């Protein structure tokens with residue numbers, strides 16, 4: 001049997017709340033409601049779930065979803081080895097059996113025929129049929145399902161079915177307001193507050209370009225990268241170019257706008 005201790009969040013993760021999301025998530029967990037966190041990439045969704053797992057003292061099993069993932073990757077499969085065939089529980093089954101929080105990260109990346117396997121776990125049944133094995137796993141009382149997704153990437157081809165969406169309590173995440181984001185950079189990158197504020201300022205410029213040539217602005221994650229590089233002695237200009245400009249766009253005009261903001265900020 002899988003040992004859940006490796007899934008314990010041992011140390012308190014640093015999480016800067018943006019509102020009442022901590023107490024609201026705890027309320028959802030008390031009733032074991034499935035939770036969906038929505039928001040752009042790198043805005044703190046995964047960190048929040050990690051923090052909540054720590055706070056609720058539940059093991060956390062995270063699955064990064066992708067297109068090639070099949071229902072068996074979640075549920076489990078028979079493996080053939082020297083001893084014959086044996087059943088191996090997938091991560092969703094392990095979490096349901098043993099009472100972990102199962103976090104399906106970027107769930108829309110998975111195909112819809114994969115995503116439907118979560119349905120029976122997210123309604124009154126709270127059970128997972130292992131068809132190939134002929135077993136019905138009743139979810140442990142502590143089990144909770146959490147999914148994240150980025151509505152920005154949503155297309156008709158890649159969206160959750162309405163029948164899936166309607167099984168979750170949801171949280172909208174966004175990039176933190178400047179004061180909080182500055183605080184996050186100080187904590188996460190170790191930069192002084194004034195440098196953090198300068199980076200946040202550049203983030204603000206990029207986020208205003210969303211829809212005007214940029215699909216998404218600069219994430220908090222990238223601002224942390226820039227901060228870490230600066231902290232290690234890379235010049236702010238180089239750090240910003242590497243972490244904030246080059247990754248997000250190849251458009252010459254947008255790069256020029258961002259370069260300009262960087263030069264104006266770090267004089």
Ligand SMILES: Nc1ncnc2c1ncn2[C@@H]1O[C@H](COP(=O)(O)OP(=O)(O)O)[C@@H](O)[C@H]1O
Pocket residue numbers: 014015016017018039040041042043044045046047048176184188220221224
């Ligand atoms: N509210 C927050 N508190 C603490 N760190 C944060 C917060 N928001 C973003 N971060 C930082 O940004 C990084 C990316 O956040 P993450 O949770 O991985 O984003 P995603 O929304 O893509 O899951 C984290 O590793 C952390 O350094």
Ligand SMILES: [Mg+2]
Pocket residue numbers: 042045046047105148
């Ligand atoms: Mg994430």
